Amino acid sequence: MLVACCAAVVSSAAVFCHAVFLTDTAAAEEPKTSQSADTPAPAATPEQDIEQQAEETKPAEQPVQQEIDGHVWMVHQELPIVQPSLTPEQAQDVSIVVNKSDHVLTLYNGESVIAQYSIGYGSVAGAKEQEGDKRTPEGEYTICVLNSQSKYYLSLGLNYPNANDAKRGLDTGLISQDEYNEIMSQLNAGQQPNWYTKLGGQIMIHGQKGNLGGQTDWTTGCVAVNNAVMDILWKYCKVGTKVTILP
Numbered sequence: 001m002l003v004a005c006c007a008a009v010v011s012s013a014a015v016f017c018h019a020v021f022l023t024d025t026a027a028a029e030e031p032k033t034s035q036s037a038d039t040p041a042p043a044a045t046p047e048q049d050i051e052q053q054a055e056e057t058k059p060a061e062q063p064v065q066q067e068i069d070g071h072v073w074m075v076h077q078e079l080p081i082v083q084p085s086l087t088p089e090q091a092q093d094v095s096i097v098v099n100k101s102d103h104v105l106t107l108y109n110g111e112s113v114i115a116q117y118s119i120g121y122g123s124v125a126g127a128k129e130q131e132g133d134k135r136t137p138e139g140e141y142t143i144c145v146l147n148s149q150s151k152y153y154l155s156l157g158l159n160y161p162n163a164n165d166a167k168r169g170l171d172t173g174l175i176s177q178d179e180y181n182e183i184m185s186q187l188n189a190g191q192q193p194n195w196y197t198k199l200g201g202q203i204m205i206h207g208q209k210g211n212l213g214g215q216t217d218w219t220t221g222c223v224a225v226n227n228a229v230m231d232i233l234w235k236y237c238k239v240g241t242k243v244t245i246l247p
Helices: 002-029 046-057 163-172 177-188 227-236
Strands: 064-068 071-075 094-099 104-109 112-118 139-147 155-158 204-206 242-246
Touching: 104 227, 112 227, 155 227, 163 177, 204 227
Parallel strands: 094 242
Antiparallel strands: 064 071, 094 104, 104 112, 139 155, 139 242, 155 204
16 A cells, blocks of 8 residues: 555656656747847948937027017027038038928038028028018929029029929019019029019028027028038039028
8 A cells, every 4th residue: 555655656756757847848949039139230221320310419499588689589499510521522512401390491402401400590480472571482493593693692593483483473462474474484594583582582691690500490481500511511512502491
């Protein structure tokens, strides 16, 4: 009787140990599906790099009141002024995108961001409609004039009004058919369009007025940057450079 009990106990222990061994073996052999912390993440695409860079350099939109040249302005946070990642000789496909809501001018070479800078613009919100409304246009433009004698340091003149602006002006009666035809002829020839109609004109990317630059919205419709930024843009931009202005 005692021998039988001992044999049963030994047999049960052997079964239990065998079961534990199988469980541990199965756990050890289970394939690992989670990525190791040492495994490098997939490389970002060029488009993701551009988006990440733009997001990292985007200024926080928390304007504060500040006195500049005797007047109180709502001032937004400014980006640091840095040199573009390519030299003017390396950047052969330059374009500009102005984002009004973010107060950022982005300098591109092809699809690659090579620099970003803070901007100010018209003191009245919205897209320009007519002369004297103090609004900055929105749309697709090109640089048509380089002015080294600007009263705001240096300036790059834009071909506002463009074809869309001219059509709107004709449809709303702001300009005549003759003025529309003149503007379209000048645009088609790559020339400066008539800046002296009721649509307004002389829209520039320009430098400072005193201490007013790219930190606040103080212009009558132009895009303003600090003089140091204007020096950079002057080296990279030429007649024909594309400029997109977003709301």
